[in-house]
Amino acid sequence: MTAVRPEYDWAGYGFDTRQVHVGEYADRNHGVRVPPLALSAGYVFEDFDDCVERFQGRPARGSMDAPDLFPQEPPSAIYSRQGNPTNSVAEQRLASLEGGAEAVAVSSGQAAISSALFTLAQSGDHIVSTASIYGGTRILFGRSFKRFGIDVDYVWDANDDAEWEAMIRPNTKAIYTETIPNPRNDVTDLHRFASIAAKYNLPLVVDNTVGTPALIRPIEHGANIVVHSTTKFLTGHGTAVGGAIVDGGTFDWSAAESVGRSYPLLSKAPRAGARSILERFGPEHAYARAAREQVVNDIGPALSPFSGFLLQQGMETLSLRMERHVASSQRIAAWLETQPEVESVGYAGLPSSPLFDLAVRDYGLDASGTYANTGSVFSVTVRGGIEGARAFTNGLRVFSRMTGIGDTRSMIIHPGTSTHASFAPEINERLGITPGLLRLSVGIENVEDLIADLRSGLDQVAAL
Ligand SMILES: Cc1ncc(COP(=O)(O)O)c(C=O)c1O
Structure with missing residues (x-):
């Protein structure tokens, strides 16, 4: 050296x-x-x-x-x-x-x-x-x-x-x-x-x-x-x-x-x-x-x-941004889990996840000792399959509809019709890419605004 x-x-x-x-x-x-x-x-x-x-x-x-x-x-x-x-x-x-x-x-x-x-x-x-x-x-x-x-x-x-x-x-x-x-x-x-x-x-x-x-x-x-x-x-x-x-x-x-x-x-x-x-x-x-x-x-x-x-x-600001990305994701994932229009949330940091113990071992817990710090990119599956996914996505304002993850802005995409659209249906089935599944990347905006935005999207699902 x-x-x-x-x-x-x-x-x-x-x-x-x-x-x-x-x-x-x-x-x-x-x-x-x-x-x-x-x-x-x-x-x-x-x-x-x-x-x-x-x-x-x-x-x-x-x-x-x-x-x-x-x-x-x-x-x-x-x-x-x-x-x-x-x-x-x-x-x-x-x-x-x-x-x-x-x-x-x-x-x-x-x-x-x-x-x-x-x-x-x-x-x-x-x-x-x-x-x-x-x-x-x-x-x-x-x-x-x-x-x-x-x-x-x-x-x-x-x-x-x-x-x-x-x-x-x-x-x-x-x-x-x-x-x-x-x-x-x-x-x-x-x-x-x-x-x-x-x-x-x-x-x-x-x-x-x-x-x-x-x-x-x-x-x-x-x-x-x-x-x-x-x-x-x-x-x-x-x-x-x-x-x-x-x-x-x-x-x-x-x-x-x-x-x-x-x-x-x-x-x-x-x-x-x-x-x-x-x-x-x-x-x-x-x-x-x-x-x-x-x-x-x-x-x-x-x-x-x-x-x-x-x-x-x-x-230079990576750790600061990640703190906010993760804290907001934990709050949003836990909140989404309780919403009637949501079928499931794929976030290993939630205690309900089968991967929670592994997540705690490798990522540690948040300050309250409740959630594991598994980042800010995760999935939510809404009721109504692809129609539910469409209504939810179109009902959002703060979340940008785009491919991409991990920047200051919150983003959403429907993998089944975009990032994973070229795969055979049986591959997507094995990967768990179902018609109602959406990918969220949670940004650093006010978490209350993000939750309100997601609620507006879910209102559109409820109205179907
Ligand atoms: C996990 C992961 N690896 C690699 C890539 C490819 O990176 P890039 O778009 O910079 O080529 C992406 C892009 O989304 C990604 O999410």
């Missing part, structure tokens, strides 16, 4: 301090306080040898560990497809908040998922995923991954170890899941998945978009790699599409190789006499470097620095 100047080392500080400060650096020209927006496609090399160092990742003079190289500078800054100083602030901040070794910012959540998995799997390989995942990821796996020769199989009963173990093959390269799948807020048992993954020398990759590191840090629960759609809570205001991959730095790549589970991007030298990424960067950083240099740089889903700037700004 390169040295960190003491004034930029935030290890040991609390979450709220780190979300504001990690990644910042002094601007020696003007002394600006906020890390500046570096809208630059490329970077000037100081001289011939500087160019050699940056391109080849090896010292042309002195050592790469020399104290004048600091991690607040993007690794091998050459061109903004591979790294950018503004995005680097966001990367360091997110890596710190997730408790990871290094992060790579990319252009969308979908880019994060595909780049994260393309670093591990290639044509002929296989991935095992939990069945309840974001609809777009299921489409990505079933369409593009299939075209690229990577098969994905789904575990339907994630609590059944036998089902997991029957799925894992010699060519399986990752286990994939989400912390809080939407729309049904059916939280997952990361400890269980981590122990299966460890038993088979497989990295556990977790999408923590809905959880966010303010509520759960998957690496602390045994995950090896975390992915995000930063479009959602991290940027926080619905302003920019983005994504990120966080390498926990915890996976033992050599142990996997020794049992025949090979990760050639990390372990194979690019040519005779050269060193592999694993040899160059060590187990803590090899995966992030392979993702950045060999997948993101090749395929090209770079994050715009402008979006990276919005991301670093958004993260």
